[in-house]
Amino acid sequence: MTTFRNTWVDIDLDRLTSNIKILKKTSGKSIFGVIKANAYGHGDIEIARQLERLEVSYLCVSSLDEAVHLRNHDIKAPIMVLGYTETEHLSIAINREITCIIPSKEWLEEALAQNNMLDRLKLHIKIDSGMNRVGLKTISELKEVIHIARGHNLNIEGLYTHLSSSNIEDGAITKKQIEKFSQFKNSAEISFKWVHTSNSDAALSLGELDNISNAIRCGIAMYGYSTFEKGLDPILSMYCGINQVKKLAPGDQVSYSATYTAVSHETIAVLPIGYADGLDRKLQGYEFIVNGVACEVVGRVCMDLTMIRVPDYTTSKDIVEIIGKFGDAAKMAKYLQTISYEILTSISPRITRHYLLDGKVVKISNERFD
Ligand SMILES: Cc1ncc(COP(=O)(O)O)c(C=O)c1O
Structure with a gap:
């Protein structure tokens, strides 16, 4: 496939495989791969295909829309919707073999009132163990749900909860x-x-603290990021070419609202990437890499373009590393006072994704051309 904009991400599927091996070995449990939000920006279809090859036990998404999208692309692995599914849509989940969650007793009663084929649906009961989001809040509610489920011969396949603070090292809330x-x-x-x-x-x-479960729902670590140093490798790098190289005179100003003024004779490069691609508008002052040199973002990031200050010898044939080994999504997140999840999930579908195996591009994907 050919795309015409010189802005892309590389996604290394071998690193995905090795990150999963680390997760499996460290936890000793089965893997549920979380690929909601377009696989955290990595492209859900290709990530799902690789996870299918790795025989993960479940693919987890946040909505029925995301699940149906996977099924429409011939993904056959078990899929679970972790979020709330409106009860009137459950026949779609049944027909497409998509597992749903029971978030409350009311939901289950409503579902049973609306659908007489609910015994064909695989269900996991979600317990709210302290996050106060979706889930059953009391043991008596759980008992009632199980009583109702038994009465209707439902397939209750799983029980789960979500932890709010597993990134906090002292672990008191998690415990x-x-x-x-x-x-x-x-x-x-x-x-x-x-x-x-x-x-x-x-x-x-x-470790042993979680001796109650037999599977882990992992997202960010598959993509190479964690609070804990475990040898994971980020699987995504982002690059772009250079549209134009320009000389500035002292006093020249750059971009909207003229927030950058050249103090001397400077050279800038105009890059084909902007906030509509997921690059945060607050990145002025952050550095991308050109030929191993850190180059500061000057002026406001525009919708489709960004300017960086570059060495004089830079040409329009050079490549700019935006996310990569010199500066990963965690570094960019720190600069923006956010988390790597937000950096990755913000990468827009209009950016072409290159998937690599053995260092070679095996698939090029862009929603507009696929
Ligand atoms: C219910 C649920 N489980 C698992 C995950 C995966 O979390 P992480 O990416 O931290 O592994 C998420 C992500 O937000 C989630 O909402």
Whole structure:
């Protein structure tokens, strides 16, 4: 496939494989790969295909839309919607073999009232163990849900919860949540095929503390990031070419609102990437790499373009590294006072994605051309 804009990301599928090996080895549990939000910006279809090859136990997404998108692209692996599914859409989940969650007793009652084929749907009960988002809040609610489910011969395949603070090293909140979740599990009086509590940071740090579950739901660590140093490798790098190289005289100003003024004779490069591609508008002052040299973003990031100050010898044939080994998404996130999740999920679909195996591009993907 040919695309015409010189801005792209490389996604190294071998690194995805080795990150998953680390997660498996460290946790000793089955992998549920979290590929919501377009696989954290990496492209859900190609990441799903690689995870299928790696035989992960589940692909997790946030909505029925995301799940159907995967099925429409011939993804056959088990898929689970981690978010809330409106009960009127459950027949779609049944027909497309998509697992849903029970977020509350009310939801289950409504679902049963609307759909007489619910026994064909795989369901995981979500426990709210302290995050106060989606999920059952009391043991009595869990008991009622299980009673109703038994009465209707439902396939309750799993029990799970989500941890709010697995990135915090002292682990006090996590410990409390796991203790609470254990009480729920012990009072359930049925057994589950899958019990899952840990996200990436928990999977890499809890060890024996999470001896209650048999699977981990990992997102960010598959893509190479974690609070904990475990030898993961970021799988995505972002690059662009240079549209124009320009000379500035002292006093020349750059971009909207003229927030940068050249103090001497300077050279800048105009790059084909902007905030509509997911590059944050607050990146003025951050550095990209050209020929191994750090080059400062000067002036405001525009919708489609960004300017950087470059050495005089820079030409329009040079390549700019925006995210890569000199500056990964965690470094950019730190500069922007956010998290690598936001940097990655912000990468817009209009950026072409190159997928690599053995160092070679095996697939080029861009939603507009696919
Ligand atoms: C319910 C649930 N489980 C698992 C994950 C994966 O988290 P992480 O990317 O930290 O591994 C998320 C991500 O937000 C989530 O919402």
